[in-house]
Amino acid sequence: MTALLEAQDVTFSFGATPALRGATVSVAAGEILAVMGPSGSGKSTLLHCLAGILVPDGGTITFAGERLDTLREGTRTELRRNRFGFVFQFGQLVPELTAQENVALPLLLAGTARTTAMSAAREWFGRLGLDGLERRRSGELSGGQAQRVALARGLVSRPQVLFADEPTGALDSLTGEQVMDLLTAAAREQGTSVVLVTHEPRVAAYADREVIVRDGKLTSTVCVL
Ligand SMILES: Nc1ncnc2c1ncn2[C@@H]1O[C@H](COP(=O)(O)OP(=O)(O)OP(=O)(O)O)[C@@H](O)[C@H]1O
Numbered sequence: 304m305t306a307l308l309e310a311q312d313v314t315f316s317f318g319a320t321p322a323l324r325g326a327t328v329s330v331a332a333g334e335i336l337a338v339m340g341p342s343g344s345g346k347s348t349l350l351h352c353l354a355g356i357l358v359p360d361g362g363t364i365t366f367a368g369e370r371l372d373t374l375r376e377g378t379r380t381e382l383r384r385n386r387f388g389f390v391f392q393f394g395q396l397v398p399e400l401t402a403q404e405n406v407a408l409p410l411l412l413a414g415t416a417r418t419t420a421m422s423a424a425r426e427w428f429g430r431l432g433l434d435g436l437e438r439r440r441s442g443e444l445s446g447g448q449a450q451r452v453a454l455a456r457g458l459v460s461r462p463q464v465l466f467a468d469e470p471t472g473a474l475d476s477l478t479g480e481q482v483m484d485l486l487t488a489a490a491r492e493q494g495t496s497v498v499l500v501t502h503e504p505r506v507a508a509y510a511d512r513e514v515i516v517r518d519g520k521l522t523s524t525v526c527v528l
Pocket residue numbers: 317320321322340341342343344345346347348349502
């Protein structure tokens with residue numbers, strides 16, 4: 304397996320609190336990886352290090368053969384914007400913007416012309432069963448609808464890696480399954496790798512592979528296919 308994204312022996316502390324203590328994990332191109340583990344074990348911190356949001360205290364992060372952790376902040380931000388997509392537990396849509404503007408946002412931030420960005424965003428509404436909701440604001444959407452809008456925003460720039468941190472954590476189980484069906488189908492269709500943090504085995508079951516974080520380390524790898 305050739306790794307697209309890899310953490311090698313990564314350590315990270317929040318002040319005196321160690322969150323990662325030598326975490327090693329890799330994700331192949333197009334692979335959906337579930338990161339599981341108890342609360343406080345370091346899953347989100349690992350995701351943030353892999354995504355270049357946090358810079359590790361030690362160890363290395365490699366993306367597409369190049370060190371991510373040693374890039375200057377501006378270059379890292381640009382790489383995140385162009386190559387990575389994000390979906391979090393609570394959609395975190397911008398409340399002042401319409402649903403369609405929210406989806407278009409990553410493209411607009413990357414410098415795409417507004418008409419092009421808005422029409423690319425529009426395509427996702429049909430794809431994710433959101434037709435007719437384009438002009439709604441986040442306060443006028445159900446939890447499941449808002450999370451599908453967030454998913455469209457995470458995928459609209461066709462990222463190489465989608466980072467999903469408890470993407471179904473705020474949804475009931477049926478709505479969560481619908482979001483996971485759409486997430487995995489869209490990621491597979493465009494060859495996007497997914498780093499999926501979850502503590503729910505039913506959600507992890509959508510992944511190709513599962514790893515478990517305990518006390519800031521990866522403890523086991525289980526193939527779920
Ligand atoms: N911003 C922060 N400031 C200080 N300590 C933090 C911060 N974020 C996380 N931690 C600590 O780092 C450790 C790992 O946290 P992390 O959020 O990565 O765990 P997690 O496995 O994602 O947990 P959960 O499943 O509850 O979201 C924990 O001990 C946590 O208390």
